[in-house]
Each structure stands twice: as structure tokens, then as C-alpha cells.
Amino acid sequence: MRVGLVGCVKTKLDHAAPAQDLYVSTLFRGRRAFVEVSCDQWFVLSAKHGVVSPAEIVEPYEETLNGKPLDAKRSWAASVLQQLDGNDIGFTDTVFEIHAGAEYRDFGLVDGLQSRGATVQVPAAHLGQGEQLAFYAGRSAVTAQTLRRPTTVTPAPSSPGAARSSYAPLAGYLQAAEPSFVQLSFPQIERILSRPLPASARRHRAWWSNESRGTHSQAAAWMGVGQAGATQWPSGKRSQATLASRIGQQHIRGNTRSSTFRLTISVLLLNRLGLVPANGGKLDPRSNGLVSGWIAEHLRVVIAPLDDRDRLGAVEAEVVAQLDPPLNLGHCLPSEARTRLTALRRSLPRR
DNA sequence: TATAAATGAGGCGGGCTAAT
DNA sequence: ATTAGCCCGCCTCATTTATA
Structure with a gap:
């Protein structure tokens, strides 16, 4: 059994509504969406009313635990525990997933739940405000589902992309x-x-x-729409890279380890741009910047959409076979130039 | 000493203009 | 017509500073 506890927020509707709809801030909506997927059951932790079921009709109110005296926070936590005690929850086989600030958690609630034998997790603990918004908005249903498995939850660092946006x-x-x-x-x-x-x-x-x-x-x-990566074989693992991330972050602004294309350009321009190799098959930061600038200036990209990502590998082989691009090695017939390119690539050994 | 107010943080989102 | 990019406010929590 997994129970979500979601802290209330200041921004509310101006009229009575089910608790799940009364709170309208981005943070609350993100928390709600999260627990609706990750938990079997969830409640609102209201500064005024304590434990509130999502469907319970609540009048708008103006109250917060933030800045309340120590005693008030302790007695609030005690009353929440009391309400949960009366809720027929078997604590010993229940994981409580708390999505609320420290004022709600740290004045007896977490301790009380643990002393009753429950496991407590705080997926967004220690995240800054912006990070929390990104954390909740960026979690797809699939990601939230995976939280059911691990015993400890570590919030993923926020990453750029469209998934967390209101769009x-x-x-x-x-x-x-x-x-x-x-x-x-x-x-x-x-x-x-x-x-x-x-x-x-x-x-x-x-x-x-x-x-x-x-x-x-x-x-x-x-x-960010459009996946750049094919399905990997034989694991069947699907790349999360988008066209924007693959081309922008790895090819144009990455390093020689993250992009064979960059590696090829780097070794070909090694002398001409005065590039300096660094450890791990990379270039030193200044050199890497020079390569980024060169690629940004010269690269032209043509995108050919393909509906079936599982066929990308086969399509790549066909395209390369037809075009015979001189800097590609895989799917190509050997040539003197390609032998030289292989040798040049070894000038940046991964060690 | 307790409480209130101010401030900082940082991603999101909107408005707009200069440059190409 | 399109792209690049600046500026600003919002949101909430945590921390610091001011006040009673």
C-alpha cells in the first residue's frame, strides 16, 4: 500500500470545491498528478483541516504552517497522525510518500509515521523551488510508476526539454x-x-x-518532438534523445566522446585549428569550443521523418549504402581514406 | 525571544524588439 | 517572414533580517 500526502498551498479557488481542485498552484497540481500515478491513495495535508480526502468539499481559507510557532506545528502534526490512526491504514506495510515542505514534515509527522512502522519517502526533498516545479512537471506517468520499485528515492536532476512545460x-x-x-x-x-x-x-x-x-x-x-534514437539491439532499450538534444547538445555542443561525428570533425581539424587533446579521448575546453564553433558554422542538417523508430537502424544502413558518405565507416566499403580516418580517430584514444 | 517581513533562488511563461 | 534574445513577473520554499 502506498499513500501520498500532499501539502496544501496558498493559491486557491475563491469558492468551495473538492480538495483536489481547490488548490490551483502549479506546484500543487504537479504534486497531485504525481501521487495520482504513484500512489494507491492520497490525501491533502491542510494547514487548517489536517488530513483531507481529495473529494471532500473545502471552503477556501487563509492559513499556512510556514512561520507558525513550534508548538502549533507540533500539535498540527499530532492531529494529522491522529486522523491517520482513525483511517484504518496498516502502517507496517504502508509507504507514505510526502509531497510537502519541511514545516509539514519535520515537526512530528515523519517521526510519528516511522514510529508506527511505516516507511516514509520524500521524493522532492531538498529541491529548490524551481527544481520542485521542474521535478513534478517533468515526471511522466511512466517515471512516477518506476518510483514504486526503489526503496530510496533520489530526485533526478532537472533536464531541458519539453516534457515539463505547460506546453x-x-x-x-x-x-x-x-x-x-x-x-x-x-x-x-x-x-x-x-x-x-x-x-x-x-x-x-x-x-x-x-x-x-x-x-x-x-x-x-x-x-523537442521527435525521437532521434533508434531502438537499441539486442536490449530493446529505447533512446530518450530528441532531435534537438542529439543534434544540439551532443553534435554541436558536446564532446568527442558523446558524438562520433564530433570525433571525426575533431581529428580532421586537429592541426588546422590547433586542437589540444585531453584525457579520456576528449579535447581541452578551449579546443572543444573551437570545434563547436566550427560545426555551428558549417553544419547543415536535413531531417527525414520516419514513423517506425525500430527500423531506423536498417534505414541508416540503406541511406549510407546509397550515399556512400566519405566520413562514415559503418555500412561502408573499405577505402584508403577510411583507413586513414580510423587511424586519425585513434589519435584521441579513450584510455 | 517570537514573530513578521524581506530577500534570494531558478525554472516557467509572456511581451516585445532588434537583427537577419 | 523568421530568428535571436532581452526584460520582467510569477510561483513557492528556505533563509536572513527586522520588529514587537
Whole structure:
């Protein structure tokens, strides 16, 4: 049995509503989505009412544990434990997953649960505010499911990408779309997002532009669509890399260890750019920057969508066989140039 | 000493303009 | 027409500083 306890937040609806809907901040919604997947049952930890079932109708109120006197926090924790005692929960075979701040946890609640024989986990402990928002928004249902298995939970570092954005539903729609060409109206997009688009979306064409390194999450949403990696054989493991992450982070801004393409460019330009090898088959930071600049300046990318990622490996072999690109080695016939390239690549040994 | 207020953190999201 | 990028406010928690 796994029980989620979700702390209340300040921002609420202005009218009575089921507890699960009363709290409307991004953080609460993220926590709720998390426990709905990861737990068998969950409750709200309300500063005013203690343990509240998600469906229970609650009037909006203005109360928080933050900054309350020690005694008040202790007696609040005691009353929460009392409510849980009366809830027919078998503590010894229950894992409590707490999604609330330290004020809610550390004044008797965690200790009380543990002394009753329960296991307590705090998946987002020690994360900063932004990190928490990213943590909850970035966790897909699949990821939350995996939390059922490990005994200790370590929050993953936040990573760039579209999944944590409020535009994630749009990314998901595009990801799942059958045809590689999709046309949507404003209202259709708003239905997918379950909220209106900002006014700028209708007023400024620029709102819809792509963005390589900016902060506009809507651009990240559609630019992150599309998986770059094929299914690995024989493990069947699927790469999580998107086109944006593979090309941008590994090929253009990565290092020689993360991209064979970079390795090839680096060894070919070693003398011309005065590149200095470093340990581990990499280049020193300055040299790596020079390679990034060179690639950014010269690289042109053509994207050919393919619906079946499991066939990417076979398609690559066909494409390479037809084009016979001089810098590719795999799937190619041997040549004098390729023998030299192999030798050059050895000039950056991985050791 | 207890409480309240201010501040910092950092990712998200929006508005807008300059540059290409 | 499109891209790059600056600026600002929001959100919440944790910590520091000010006040009663």
C-alpha cells in the first residue's frame, strides 16, 4: 500500500470545491498528478483541516504552517497522525510518500509515521523551488510508476526539454500524431492545452518562431518532438534523445566522446585549428569550443521523418549504402581514406 | 525571544524588439 | 517572414533580517 500526502498551498479557488481542485498552484497540481500515478491513495495535508480526502468539499481559507510557532506545528502534526490512526491504514506495510515542505514534515509527522512502522519517502526533498516545479512537471506517468520499485528515492536532476512545460500536452499530441504533417487551429490547440493561448500567440507571428537556446517553453515543446534514437539491439532499450538534444547538445555542443561525428570533425581539424587533446579521448575546453564553433558554422542538417523508430537502424544502413558518405565507416566499403580516418580517430584514444 | 517581513533562488511563461 | 534574445513577473520554499 502506498499513500501520498500532499501539502496544501496558498493559491486557491475563491469558492468551495473538492480538495483536489481547490488548490490551483502549479506546484500543487504537479504534486497531485504525481501521487495520482504513484500512489494507491492520497490525501491533502491542510494547514487548517489536517488530513483531507481529495473529494471532500473545502471552503477556501487563509492559513499556512510556514512561520507558525513550534508548538502549533507540533500539535498540527499530532492531529494529522491522529486522523491517520482513525483511517484504518496498516502502517507496517504502508509507504507514505510526502509531497510537502519541511514545516509539514519535520515537526512530528515523519517521526510519528516511522514510529508506527511505516516507511516514509520524500521524493522532492531538498529541491529548490524551481527544481520542485521542474521535478513534478517533468515526471511522466511512466517515471512516477518506476518510483514504486526503489526503496530510496533520489530526485533526478532537472533536464531541458519539453516534457515539463505547460506546453507538454501539445508536444505529446504532436508526438503521437500519425501523419508527419499536422495542421491545427487556435481553438484546437487550446483544447489540447486545456487553457487559452496567450494573447501574443494571436498577435505576434514571432510567438510561433523556433528558438534554439531561448526560454520560450512553447518553442521547446514542438522543437523537442521527435525521437532521434533508434531502438537499441539486442536490449530493446529505447533512446530518450530528441532531435534537438542529439543534434544540439551532443553534435554541436558536446564532446568527442558523446558524438562520433564530433570525433571525426575533431581529428580532421586537429592541426588546422590547433586542437589540444585531453584525457579520456576528449579535447581541452578551449579546443572543444573551437570545434563547436566550427560545426555551428558549417553544419547543415536535413531531417527525414520516419514513423517506425525500430527500423531506423536498417534505414541508416540503406541511406549510407546509397550515399556512400566519405566520413562514415559503418555500412561502408573499405577505402584508403577510411583507413586513414580510423587511424586519425585513434589519435584521441579513450584510455 | 517570537514573530513578521524581506530577500534570494531558478525554472516557467509572456511581451516585445532588434537583427537577419 | 523568421530568428535571436532581452526584460520582467510569477510561483513557492528556505533563509536572513527586522520588529514587537
